[in-house]
Amino acid sequence: MALAQPAMAQAQDAQGTDASNAIIVIGKYETSLTTGATTGSRLGLTPLETPATVNVMDGDALRARGDFSIMDAVTRAPGVTNAGNPGNGGSALAMRGFSGQGSVLQLYDGLRLFPVADTITFPSDPWNVERIEVLSGPASVLYGQGALGGAVNIIPRQPNTQRLEAQGEAGYGSQNSWHVAAGAAGPLGEMLSFRADASYRRSDGYVDRGDSETLALSGALRFQPHDDVSLTLRDDYGDLHPTKYFGTPLIHSTLDTSIRERNYNVADAVMHWRDNRLALTLNWAVSDAITIANSAYYLTSKRKWRNLETYCWIGADGDCPNGIGYGTPGNIYRADNFGIVHDQKQYGDQGSIKISAPIGGHGKNDLLLGFDVSRVNLVYSHDFGSDYQEDEVNPKSFNPGLFLDTQGIAPRYHTTTDTYALYVEDRLAVTEQFSLVGGLRYEHNKVGRWNYVYNGAGTQITGEAPALNGGQDAYKSLDHATWRVGAVYQPTPSISLYGQYATAVDPLGTLTTYSASATQFQLTNATGNQIEMGAKAVFLDGHGSAAIAAYRIAKHNLFTQTRTNGAIEQVGERSSRGIEASLSLALPGGFGLEANGTLLDARFDSFSGNDGNTPPGVPEEAANVELRWSAADRFQARADLRYVGRRFSDNANRFRVPAYTVVDLSVTYAVTPNIGLDVRIYNLFDKDYALGTYSDEQWILGRPRSVDISIRARY
Numbered sequence: 272m273a274l275a276q277p278a279m280a281q282a283q284d285a286q287g288t289d290a291s292n293a294i295i296v297i298g299k300y301e302t303s304l305t306t307g308a309t310t311g312s313r314l315g316l317t318p319l320e321t322p323a324t325v326n327v328m329d330g331d332a333l334r335a336r337g338d339f340s341i342m343d344a345v346t347r348a349p350g351v352t353n354a355g356n357p358g359n360g361g362s363a364l365a366m367r368g369f370s371g372q373g374s375v376l377q378l379y380d381g382l383r384l385f386p387v388a389d390t391i392t393f394p395s396d397p398w399n400v401e402r403i404e405v406l407s408g409p410a411s412v413l414y415g416q417g418a419l420g421g422a423v424n425i426i427p428r429q430p431n432t433q434r435l436e437a438q439g440e441a442g443y444g445s446q447n448s449w450h451v452a453a454g455a456a457g458p459l460g461e462m463l464s465f466r467a468d469a470s471y472r473r474s475d476g477y478v479d480r481g482d483s484e485t486l487a488l489s490g491a492l493r494f495q496p497h498d499d500v501s502l503t504l505r506d507d508y509g510d511l512h513p514t515k516y517f518g519t520p521l522i523h524s525t526l527d528t529s530i531r532e533r534n535y536n537v538a539d540a541v542m543h544w545r546d547n548r549l550a551l552t553l554n555w556a557v558s559d560a561i562t563i564a565n566s567a568y569y570l571t572s573k574r575k576w577r578n579l580e581t582y583c584w585i586g587a588d589g590d591c592p593n594g595i596g597y598g599t600p601g602n603i604y605r606a607d608n609f610g611i612v613h614d615q616k617q618y619g620d621q622g623s624i625k626i627s628a629p630i631g632g633h634g635k636n637d638l639l640l641g642f643d644v645s646r647v648n649l650v651y652s653h654d655f656g657s658d659y660q661e662d663e664v665n666p667k668s669f670n671p672g673l674f675l676d677t678q679g680i681a682p683r684y685h686t687t688t689d690t691y692a693l694y695v696e697d698r699l700a701v702t703e704q705f706s707l708v709g710g711l712r713y714e715h716n717k718v719g720r721w722n723y724v725y726n727g728a729g730t731q732i733t734g735e736a737p738a739l740n741g742g743q744d745a746y747k748s749l750d751h752a753t754w755r756v757g758a759v760y761q762p763t764p765s766i767s768l769y770g771q772y773a774t775a776v777d778p779l780g781t782l783t784t785y786s787a788s789a790t791q792f793q794l795t796n797a798t799g800n801q802i803e804m805g806a807k808a809v810f811l812d813g814h815g816s817a818a819i820a821a822y823r824i825a826k827h828n829l830f831t832q833t834r835t836n837g838a839i840e841q842v843g844e845r846s847s848r849g850i851e852a853s854l855s856l857a858l859p860g861g862f863g864l865e866a867n868g869t870l871l872d873a874r875f876d877s878f879s880g881n882d883g884n885t886p887p888g889v890p891e892e893a894a895n896v897e898l899r900w901s902a903a904d905r906f907q908a909r910a911d912l913r914y915v916g917r918r919f920s921d922n923a924n925r926f927r928v929p930a931y932t933v934v935d936l937s938v939t940y941a942v943t944p945n946i947g948l949d950v951r952i953y954n955l956f957d958k959d960y961a962l963g964t965y966s967d968e969q970w971i972l973g974r975p976r977s978v979d980i981s982i983r984a985r986y
Contacts, residue, residue: 293904293941293944293945294939294941294944294945294946294947294983294984294985295901295904295905295906295907295939295941295947296329296331296332296335296907303318303326303327303329303816303855304317304318304319304807304809304816304818305317305318305319305809306327308321308325308327308404309381309404309424309426310325310378310381310404310405310406310413310422310424311323311325311404311406312413312696312698312708313413313623313625313639313641313696314625314637314639314696314698314708315625315637316698316708318807318818319759319761319764319765319767319807319809320698320706320708320759320761320767321708321759321769322708322757322758322759322769322770322771322803323406323407323408323757323769323771323773323803324349324406324407324408324803324805324818324820324851325404325405325406325407326348326349326404326405326407326853327402327403327404327405328344328345328347328348328402328403328404328405329402330397330400330401330402330403330428333397333400333403334397334398334440334983335909335937335939335949335983336897336909336911336935336937337935337937337949337951337953337979337981338397339397339472340361340395340396340397341362341394341395341396341397341400341403341425342355342361342362342364343397344397344400344403345364345403345405345423346364346913347895347911347913348403348405348867348895349407349851349852349853349867349868349869349893349895350366350367350407350849350851350867350869350871350893351364351365351366351405351421351423351893352364352365352366352890352893352915353365353915353962353963354370354371354375354888354963355963356517356518356963356964356965356971357513357515357516357517357542357576357578357580357965358389358390358576358580358965359371359372359386359389359390359391360390360391360392360544360574361392361513362377362390362391362392362395363375363389363391364377364420364421364423365420365888365889365890366407366420366421367407367408367420367421367822367824367847367849367871368420368824368845368846368847368848368849368871368872368873368886368889368891369419369420369824369826369845369847369873369886369889370420370886370888370889371389371888372386372389372390372391372781373386373389373777373781373797374418374419374420374777374826375418375420375421375422375423376410376414376415376418376421376422376423377391377422377423377425378414378422378423378424378425379393379394379424379425379427379507379548380424380425380426380427380505380550380552380566381424381426381566381621382550382566382568382619382621383414383415383643383645384570384617385615385617385645385647385688385783386781386783387572387574387613387615387649387651387781387783387784388611388613388651388781388783388784389781390574390613392509392511392544392546392572392574393507393509393544393546393548393570393572394425394427394487394507394509394546395485395487395509395511396470396472396485396487396509398440398452398454398468398470398487399427399428399454399468399470399487399489399507400425400426400427400428401426401427401428401429402426403423403424403425403426404423404424404426405421405422405423405424406421406422406423406424407420407421407820407822407851408420408421408771408773408801408803408822408824409421409753409755409773409774409775409799409800409801409824410422410775411712411753411773411774411775411776412694412696412710412711412712412753412754412755412773412774412775413694413696413710413712415643415690415692415712415714416714416716416749416751416776416777418775418777419775419777419797419799419801419824419826420824427489427491427505427507428454428456428466428468428489428491429456429466429491429493429503430456430457430464430465430466430491430492430493430503431456431457431458431464431466432458432464432493432495433458434457434458435455435456435457435458435986436455436456436457436985436986437453437454437455437456437985437986438452438453438454438455438983438984438985438986439452439453439454439983439984439985440452440453440981440982440983440984441981441982442949442979442980442981442982443979443980443981444951444977444978444979444980444981445976445977445978445979446474446475446476446477446481446974446977447474447475448472448473448474448475448977448979449472449473449474450470450471450472450981451470451471452468452469452470452471453468453469454466454467454468454469455467462494462495462496463492463493463494463495464492464493464495465490465491465492465493466489466490466491466505467489467490467491468487468488468489468490469486469487469488469489470485470486470487470488471485471486471487472484472485473485474514476514476516477532477972477974477975477977478514478516478519478531478532478533478534478972479532479533479534479671480515480534480536480538480540480671481514481515481516481534482512482514483511483512483513483514484511484512485509485510485511485512485513486508486509486510486511487507487508487509487510488506488507488508488509489505489506489507489508490505490506491503491504491505491506492504492505499555499556499557500553500554500555500556501553501554501555502551502552502553503550503551503552503554504549504550504551505549505550505552506547506548506549506550507546507547507548508546508547508548509544509545509546509547510544510545511543511544511545512542512543513542513544514542515534515536515540515541515542515578516534516536516971517535517536517578517580517581517582517965517969517971518582518963518964518965518966518969518970518971518972519531519533519535519582519969519970519971519972520535520582520583520584520603520666520968520969521584521592521968521969521970522584522666523584523586524592524926524968526959526961526970526972527666528959529667530666530667531959531972531975533666533667534671535579535582535603535605535664535671536578536579536580536671537578537579537608537671537672537673537674538671538672538673539577539673539674540577540578540579540674541575541576541577541578541674542575542576542577542578543574543575544572544573544574544575545572545573545574546570546571546572546573547570547571548568548569548570548571549568549569549570550566550567550568550569551566551567551568552564552565552566553565553566559627560626560627560628561624561625561626561627562624562625562627563622563623563624563625564622564623564624564625565620565621565622565623566620566621566622567618567619567620568617568618568619568620569616569617569618570615570616570617570618571615571616571617572613572614572615572616572617573612573613573614573615574611574612574613574615575611575612575613575680576609576610576611576612577609577610577611577674577676577680578608578609578674579605579606579607579608579660579672579674580606580607580608580609580965581595581596581605581606581607581965581966581969582603582604582605582606582969583595583596583603583604583966583968583969584601584602584603584604584666584968585597585598585599585600585601585602585603585604585663586600587600588600591604591968592967592968593921593926593966593967593968595966595967596661598663599663601666602663602664602665602666603663603664603665603666603669604661604662604663605660605661605662605663605664606659606660606661607660608654608657608659608660608674608675608676609653609654609655610653610654610657610674610676610679610680611651611652611653611654611680612650612651612652612653612680613649613651613652614649614650614651614652615647615648615649615783616647616648616649617645617646617647617648618645618646619643619644619645619646619690620642620643620644620645621641621642621643621644622641622642623639623640623641623642624639624640624641625637625638625639626638626639626640630699634699634700634701634702634703635699635700636697636698636699636700637697637698638695638696638697639695639696639697640694640695641693641694641695641696642691642692642693642694643690643691643692643694643714644690644691644692645689645690645691646687646688646689646690647686647687647688647690647783648685648686648687649685649686649687649688649783649784650682650684650685651682651683651684651685651686651784652680652681652682652683653680653681653683654676654678654679654680654681655683656678657675657676657677657678657679658675658677660674660675681723682723683722683723684720684721684722684723685720685721685723686718686719686720686721686783686784687718687719688716688717688718688719688783689716689717689718690714690715690716690717691714691715692712692713692714692715693712693713694710694711694712694713695710695711695712696708696709696710697709697710703761704760704761704762705758705759705760705761706758706759707756707757707758708756708757708758708759708771709754709755709756709757710754710755710756711752711753711754712752712753712754713750713751713752714750714751714752714753715748715749715750716748716749716750717746717747717748717749718746718747718748718749718783719746719747720747751776751798753773753774753775753776754773754774755771755772755773755774756771756772756773757769757770757771757772757773758770758771765808765809765810766806766807766808766809767806767807767808768805768806769804769805769806769807770802770803770804770805771801771802771803771804772800772801772802772803773800773801773803774798774799774800774801775798775799775800775801775826776797776798776799777797777799777826797826797827797828798826798827798828799824799825799826799827800824800825801822801823801824801825802822802823803820803821803822804820804821804822805818805819805820805821806818806819811856811857814856814857815854815855815856815857816854816855817852817853817854817855818851818852818853819850819851819852819853820850820851820852821848821849821850822848822849822851823846823847823848824846824847824848825844825845825846825876826844826845826846827843827844828843828844843876843877843878844875844876844877844878845873845874845875845876845878845886846873846874846876847871847872847873847874847889848871848872849869849870849871849872849873849891850869850870850871851867851868851869852867852868852869853865853866853867853868854866854867860900861900861901861902862898862899862900863897863898863899863900863901864896864897864898864899865895865896865897865899866894866895866896866897867894867895868892868893868894868895869892869893869894870891870892871891871892872891873885873886873889873891874886875922878922880923881922881923881924884919884922884923884924885918885919885924886919886922887918887919887920887921887922887964888918888919888920888963888964889918890915890916890917890918890930891916891917892914892915892916892917892930893914893915893916894912894913894914895911895912895913895914896911896912897909897910897911897912898910904941904944905940905941906938906939906940906941907938907939907941908936908937908938908939909935909936909937909938909939910934910935910936911934911935911936911937912932912933912934912935913932913933913934913935914930914931914932915930915931916930917929917930918964920964920966920967920968921967925967926967926968928961928964928970929960929961931958931960931961931973932958933953933954933958933960933973934954934955934956935951935952935953935954935955936951936952936955937949937950937951937952938950938951945984945985945986946982946983946984947982947983947984948980948981948982949979949980949981949982949983950978950979950980951978951979951980951981952976952977952978953974953976953977953978953979954973954974954975954976954977955976956976957975957976958973959972959975960972960973961973
């Protein structure tokens with residue numbers, strides 16, 4: 272368990288106001304292990320009943336802590352660290368020794384998001400999040416390819432059928448950053464209820480020309496003619512203009528703080544991501560024994576990049592240390608003018624039927640049968656044929672210049688990715704203490720790709736130039752089956768001991784942008800497996816909970832790519848083994864403690880010249896600690912510590928990224944039970960650290976010490 276699911280203070284104030292709406296968020300440690308978590312199993316099992324590591328983080332706690340993004344929030348779970356950069360939408364994660372969109376699956380409300388060129392840009396804002404669930408380890412049996420390291424499920428706020436409620440927030444802080452948000456939910460009659468949320472953020476950023484602006488909108492309408500059946504229509508929209516910052520080059524292979532605020536991108540750089548998701552969900556409890564669920568959805572994503580992306584310091588010999596450029600010693604070499612547009616449309620349907628019934632004298636059995644079908648249409652545009660832009664500038668004072676594009680961004684190819692899957696999941700309660708859980712999934716993917724061809728007059732000719740298999744076949748089919756089996760022993764209802772074996776599969780590269788170059792490698796899928804054992808417990812009458820897990824994962828015949836649009840290499844085998852642990856406690860005097868940590872050994876087992884090395888972007892140590900003190904439902908103080916161990920930015924482990932520790936503080940004063948004033952200090956000790964990397968010696972730095980003040984209200 273990572274961060275316990277909080278609840279609102281249960282007391283009433285002097286005027287008799289129901290403090291279930293109180294602005295102070297306190298801990299309720301039992302519920303995150305004893306409430307059903309849909310990400311670990313579609314059978315409605317609690318984490319105590321699931322033979323895997325499942326962590327639940329409550330949305331109210333994320334907002335009270337002041338997390339700016341989904342990335343900030345989810346990396347507080349045990350073993351989850353940031354692997355994001357501008358090229359992958361800033362959303363890639365590392366878990367259990369594996370990183371990127373091809374190994375850590377991302378879901379929205381239980382439905383898989385398909386990446387394009389390792390990129391996902393939705394969702395981004397934690398304002399409309401009800402909770403985040405994290406399944407560690409292989410998740411292919413539940414969600415398909417691309418889930419060896421784990422799966423993260425963002426579950427949005429839902430309509431409220433009982434009463435009207437509303438929330439709001441307005442804040443301002445360092446770097447001219449401000450945020451305004453509001454949300455409301457409630458009944459619209461006996462059968463209708465709604466939920467609506469809006470959030471707007473903007474900032475000047477902490478580097479030159481580092482401004483950003485985001486808008487997130489969500490709305491849901493639920494029709495519930497009976498307690499046993501509901502139909503929910505929801506729409507979620509995100510419009511992001513993220514910071515156009517690709518990192519800071521090292522000087523003499525170290526960070527020079529005198530250039531910490533320099534942005535080496537061009538002055539007219541562009542990054543713009545716009546996503547919209549429409550979904551219709553049916554939940555129907557036909558009887559006590561039969562439940563039906565179905566979700567149909569349509570997602571559109573439009574993304575644009577237009578940047579000068581790569582920078583390095585030129586050494587005394589006239590070359591960059593990583594060999595990517597040369598020039599005048601002491602200057603910064605700049606290159607890689609990439610203009611890219613993704614026009615992506617994803618639609619599909621996912622349904623299941625759950626049957627619960629006793630089997631002979633062996634106790635209750637829950638069986639789920641389901642299907643998953645989808646299509647992704649992608650038009651990929653770029654300007655890679657333009658004149659190559661490279662120059663050199665003084666590290667501290669320079670004219671950023673303009674983007675060079677002599678050809679223009681235009682469609683270069685389109686792909687269609689069709690997926691259908693059948694899956695089954697079963698739990699047999701052999702006795703009240705012992706249960707068996709298993710699952711099986713068969714998935715078929717078919718990718719078609721066609722190049723856009725231009726004649727001498729610039730006229731576009733489409734649909735006649737297949738790009739796969741050396742131009743002989745326009746389609747590539749991938750078929751795979753994955754399975755898992757586990758056992759759970761509960762000597763008491765509040766203690767679980769478990770073990771699990773699971774398999775997983777990933778496509779070589781991003782499925783939606785599968786290209787002719789991928790066919791040169793020997794296999795079409797990377798396969799993997801994991802064995803895991805662990806224990807979970809709730810104790811102290813529900814005031815404490817703990818979990819520990821040990822695992823080993825191996826992945827065979829996979830691709831590795833140190834950065835977006837970089838060179839692709841194939842690895843024979845890569846593995847990791849490790850331990851994850853977490854603890855949550857309600858202490859006397861209004862204190863609360865939440866802590867988690869992971870130790871792992873990740874390595875290339877078979878990779879020419881790199882055997883035994885640590886894969887890039889993977890820290891082998893990580894920890895989160897939060898100490899909280901609440902006083903009389905009026906005052907709360909939080910101290911949050913985040914530690915990320917050292918990483919490497921290359922396969923050969925020549926370029927090391929040091930470990931870092933960041934401490935955040937926040938204080939909330941409840942002006943009334945429903946209105947709170949927050950003061951938050953981020954990066955208290957003003958640590959200069961690499962949040963991520965974009966090339967071997969190009970660090971994406973984290974936010975310096977900053978102070979934000981906000982007012983939150985709820986009704």
